[in-house]
Amino acid sequence: MRPSDAGGRPQPPPIHLHHPVVVEHAAQRAADVQLRIADAITGFAGSMPFVYIHAATFACWMLFVEADPWPRLTLIVSLEAIFLSTFVMIGQNRQAEFQRAQADHDFATESQELRENTELTRAIHALTTEIHRRVTMNRPGSDGGRV
Numbered sequence: 001m002r003p004s005d006a007g008g009r010p011q012p013p014p015i016h017l018h019h020p021v022v023v024e025h026a027a028q029r030a031a032d033v034q035l036r037i038a039d040a041i042t043g044f045a046g047s048m049p050f051v052y053i054h055a056a057t058f059a060c061w062m063l064f065v066e067a068d069p070w071p072r073l074t075l076i077v078s079l080e081a082i083f084l085s086t087f088v089m090i091g092q093n094r095q096a097e098f099q100r101a102q103a104d105h106d107f108a109t110e111s112q113e114l115r116e117n118t119e120l121t122r123a124i125h126a127l128t129t130e131i132h133r134r135v136t137m138n139r140p141g142s143d144g145g146r147v
Contacts, residue, residue: 021102029094042087 030037044050058077062069 021098021105025098025101035094038087038090043089045084045087 029039058073061073066072
């Protein structure tokens with residue numbers, strides 16, 4: 001039953017901006033410092049400013065810092081790729097964890113809805129049977145009806 005306002009009119013149901021699993025997942029991630037750092041790095045590494053900064057840095061390195069930048073630059077880029085791939089895997093693990101939590105929540109919700117629908121179907125069947133019994137009993141010429 002919905003709450004009502006001062007005039008007795010029912011209030012609309014509350015508006016939820018995010019799925020409960022999303023809210024819980026965000027709270028868990030915000031509570032862990034390591035996950036917040038990983039989210040910040042992944043968020044920046046997946047942005048265009050990251051690309052622009054790297055393009056400018058590598059161009060400056062090759063043009064102004066070293067005469068033969070390739071050995072050291074190759075080492076730096078390889079190490080960066082290793083770390084960034086680790087952050088990508090952290091993001092994939094996080095996404096898999098989120099999808100599992102959402103699937104668990106959806107399963108629980110659907111199971112409850114199935115139980116409620118089954119109860120409603122049984123109640124409708126009982127009411128239909130009772131209506132049928134009363135209608136057939138009150139018909140003229142039936143055993144329990146009036147003549």
